[in-house]
């Protein structure tokens with residue numbers, strides 16, 4: 001029986017868990033939100049790499065046989081190190097979907113909304129370089145968005161004002177496609193559509209990430225077709241708050257799974 005560990009700096013990875021439950025419900029999931037340390041987007045690269053590694057080791061000690069690094073920032077800073085230290089288990093990461101954006105965009109103007117660290121990372125810049133000349137990319141750091149999402153302010157007046165500011169460069173450049181390069185941002189999709197209009201194509205990589213997870217589970221012979229189904233929600237800050245937000249944001253997780261929760265200290 002496979003237990004899949006999913007981690008993020010906070011509640012952003014719930015967007016990936018949501019998709020995992022849709023595509024691959026017959027597994028146990030352990031979701032770890034490092035909310036005591038969110039946001040990661042402006043922390044140092046070394047800190048993020050070490051912390052991500054520590055959390056992955058913790059998830060493996062908790063019995064996870066596959067890991068999803070459901071955070072673009074942690075993937076950018078740590079995925080190679082995690083895979084290097086854990087060669088025996090599948091480790092799936094997320095990265096801004098700029099490749100699919102190139103094929104979707106008609107006017108070849110693509111906005112990328114991500115954390116400051118993701119946009120600065122070598123991994124992201126190598127990806128951009130590999131697509132140079134295909135498209136005009138307009139990168140924008142979503143400073144301040146994650147703390148508001150973490151506090152449940154997804155459609156507050158404050159969020160509305162801040163998001164309008166961050167989306168202005170995309171409006172000025174008349175992008176027709178927007179890449180959400182942070183797993184927290186899909187929760188803002190309705191507000192983004194309200195601001196940029198319904199025609200904007202929004203690229204969220206959760207679906208592709210979970211397809212990759214399914215391929216890896218098959219390769220490692222971890223595919224499972226029947227219940228029991230448990231989701232463990234762990235937070236380094238407040239597990240009750242995490243579960244409260246999860247109930248609100250991904251209610252389907254609570255329909256077919258039994259839920260366990262715990263606040264944990266991970267040094």
Ligand code: DGL
Nearest residue numbers: 012039040041072073183
């Ligand atoms: N959800 C994360 C990401 O995908 C991290 C956001 C943050 O903690 O700044 O990048």
